[in-house]
Amino acid sequence: MKVITPALTRALKKPLGALFGPGQKAKLKAALAGHVVYAVGDATVQTLFKLGMHPHVRVYDLKTRREPLPAKQAAFFDTLTGQRKTAVNPAGHISPSLDKAVCAAVRSMVPVNLFVIGEEDLAVIPLLLHAPLGVKICYGQPKKGIVVLDVDEKMKAKAHVLYGQFKSIRM
Numbered sequence: 375m376k377v378i379t380p381a382l383t384r385a386l387k388k389p390l391g392a393l394f395g396p397g398q399k400a401k402l403k404a405a406l407a408g409h410v411v412y413a414v415g416d417a418t419v420q421t422l423f424k425l426g427m428h429p430h431v432r433v434y435d436l437k438t439r440r441e442p443l444p445a446k447q448a449a450f451f452d453t454l455t456g457q458r459k460t461a462v463n464p465a466g467h468i469s470p471s472l473d474k475a476v477c478a479a480v481r482s483m484v485p486v487n488l489f490v491i492g493e494e495d496l497a498v499i500p501l502l503l504h505a506p507l508g509v510k511i512c513y514g515q516p517k518k519g520i521v522v523l524d525v526d527e528k529m530k531a532k533a534h535v536l537y538g539q540f541k542s543i544r545m
Contacts, residue, residue: 375467375468375469375470375542375543375544376467376468376469376537376540376541376542376543377466377467377540377541377542377543378466378467378496378540378541379539379540379541381539382536382539382540383466385536386536389515389518389521390498390521390523390529390532391511391521391522391523391524391529392405392521392522393515393518393519393520393521394519394520394521394522395518395519396519398519399421399425402425402520402522403425403426403427405510405522406422406427406510406512406522409508409509409510410430410506410508410509410510411427411428411429411430411509411510411511411512412429412430412431412432412433412480412501412505412509412510412511412512413429413431413432413433413511413512413513414433414494414495414497414498414501414511414512414513414514415433415434415438415494415495415513415514416434416435416436416437416438416443416447416451417438417514418512418513418514418520419432419433419434419451420447420450421520422512423450428485429485429512430482430485430486431476431479431480431482431485431486431488431501432454432456432485432486432487432488433476433479433488433490433494433497433501434451434487434488434489434490434494435489435490435491435492435493435494436448436451436489437493439516440465440493451487451489454485454487455485456484456485456486456487457482457484457485457486457487458486458487458489459475459478459479459486459487459488459489460475460488460489460490460491461474461475461476461488461489461490461491462490462491462492463490463491463492463493463494463496463497464492464493465492465493465495466493466496467492467493467496468496468497468499468500468537468540469492472490472494472496472497472500473500475488476488476497476500476501476504477500477504480501480504480505480506480509495513498511498513498523499533499536499537500537502523502525502529502530502532502533503530503533503534503537505525506525507525507526507527507530508525508526509525510522510523510524510525511523511525
């Protein structure tokens with residue numbers, strides 16, 4: 375099990391890729407057009423669907439800013455088609471359960487809805503590690519918009535460095 379360090383927490387507060395603010399939905403849609411997309415975060419998944427985009431991997435925890443989603447918003451996730459997977463991942467961690475579920479999700483030929491019991495925020499790191507080249511990963515930057523990552527060799531190398539900065543713990 376990996377746990378985030380205070381220094382890494384500060385570093386990850388900065389967007390890892392291109393940030394698209396609320397007024398840039400057309401630009402966001404154009405940046406993702408023609409690509410396989412993975413999305414992390416309830417609001418990010420919902421925003422992409424509202425834009426007519428259907429991410430291949432959807433990672434969510436039925437919370438926004440650590441608060442449970444209102445029932446109407448949570449019901450949206452029950453309407454998603456595709457394979458359903460569940461992972462257990464404590465806040466501030468990358469658990470073996472999350473890593474295994476992410477690995478299976480990126481290999482799936484059908485869309486995957488990955489529900490995380492705990493917190494899904496750090497799923498971006500294992501997604502970067504396991505995703506094929508050319509995929510776009512989207513995640514929310516609180517109160518700022520959606521960050522888009524291009525999965526390329528450089529970003530994968532950065533993900534390996536970041537992952538190596540997590541503290542390993544035994545459970």
